[in-house]
Amino acid sequence: MKLSLRILLGYFLVVGLTGLFALIIVVREVKPSVRETIEETMVDAANLLAALASADLLAGRLAEGNFATQVRAYAQRKVDAPIWHFHKTSLDFRIYVTDAAGRVVFDSDGRAVGEDYSRWNDVRRTLSGQYGARSTPLEPGEDASSVFHVAAPVFDDAGRIIGSLTVAKPVASVDPIIGRAERSITRYGLMLVAASLAVGLFMTMRLSASVGRLQHYAREVSEGRPAEVPASGARELNDLAQAMALMRQKLEGKHYVERYVQALAHELKSPLAGVRGAAELLGEADLPVGPRMQFARNVTEQSVRMQALIDRMLLWSRLAAAARRAATAPFDAVAAVRQACAKRGALASGREVALDLDLPDAPLTLLGDGGLFELAVGSLLDNAIDFAPPASHVTVTVSGSGREVVLTVRDRGPGIPDYAQPRIFERFYSLARPHGGRGSGLGLALVREIAQLHKGRIEVANHAGGGVIATLTLPGPPAG
Structure with a gap:
């Protein structure tokens, strides 16, 4: 019951x-x-x-x-x-x-x-x-x-x-x-009983709604999704909700450390093994110049990979801290997109990829963490540039209304294989790049976390005209 x-x-x-x-x-x-x-x-x-x-x-x-x-x-x-x-x-x-x-x-x-x-x-x-x-x-x-x-x-x-x-x-x-x-007393008495039952039903529905919000909050927490702490008119239920939120923060902090230390250790094993092997070979006195240079490049590449992993983990840490703060400062989405594209101009030129921007002249205001939004845009750009073939274009479009802002990033690369479609948002899952090597596997997962933090959504799919199109949609600020 x-x-x-x-x-x-x-x-x-x-x-x-x-x-x-x-x-x-x-x-x-x-x-x-x-x-x-x-x-x-x-x-x-x-x-x-x-x-x-x-x-x-x-x-x-x-x-x-x-x-x-x-x-x-x-x-x-x-x-x-x-x-x-x-x-x-x-x-x-x-x-x-x-x-x-x-x-x-x-x-x-x-x-x-x-x-x-x-x-x-x-x-x-x-x-x-x-x-x-x-x-x-x-x-x-x-x-x-x-x-x-x-x-x-x-x-x-x-x-x-x-x-x-x-x-x-x-x-x-x-x-x-x-x-x-007798009739008057019976009539008014029954009306009083009915009114008492109506009050009881109303209070029960309010209490049930408050408990239901607590249940929804608990389910969201158990499934790892961001959720606001529910509020109700009862002080005891508010205290319970705050206690649940505090428990969540403490558990998430503990699980966060355990989960990401394990993930980082797992991901660093491979490049560390490569660096160690190359270093041992470089220590041989009679090693020819050609292999020596190759092993030196291997050390550099694996070091860069480890540095990228560490940088991504630091970004995850920043994201987790932002989720606990729930910052809601206003920022200009158009300016953040321009800045993210400017920072990747050199990378795109080095890969012979052109960035085509279709941005509105007027600013589009969002509420949230502007730095995290720019980080999400940068991750989508990194993926698009990595998979774009030489002499191709990556198109960045921003459109908005009073209700939401939509960012799309499209490349002309090979697209996402069918077997990888269900896993593209998994942490540390990555596909081989056309130019060789792999990413950290944290980019799209990071974008999804940022989208959820801002109560938005991210969709990544193959485009009918070739390549991949990523669509990030965030709600606009409330009216008034």
């Missing part, structure tokens, strides 16, 4: 399920809370009415007295009360009074007068001096048909209980309030 999915599931279990659990509890508490509020109000009403009914009950004229008249008038009143989101249009209290024996002596509905209510909890408990209340469904098993009954004692002047007064209210009259409250 992916880390992002695990985080989202964990967040849902902690926040989502907790929110749903809290929502269920709140919804379940709505109905009893509303009923408790109604019952509390009914207690006040029952005690107030019991105090008003005491005089008529004590005088034995409750059914015809002033209290009964006022209660009947209450039942006939019209009401139109918009209470927040509930519109009340009826008065729902039913009021009945019993004597001390529990027999009904007054009923606002007129249906229970004379009946014995002494067994009902509201009457029985009130007459015994306790709090009396009950909830009785009109239809068995149907909670919606229940009626609240709250009773209060009726006292005489001496404080003795002479009866009970009950206020009754059907549950159905408050069900719209309860239903609306």
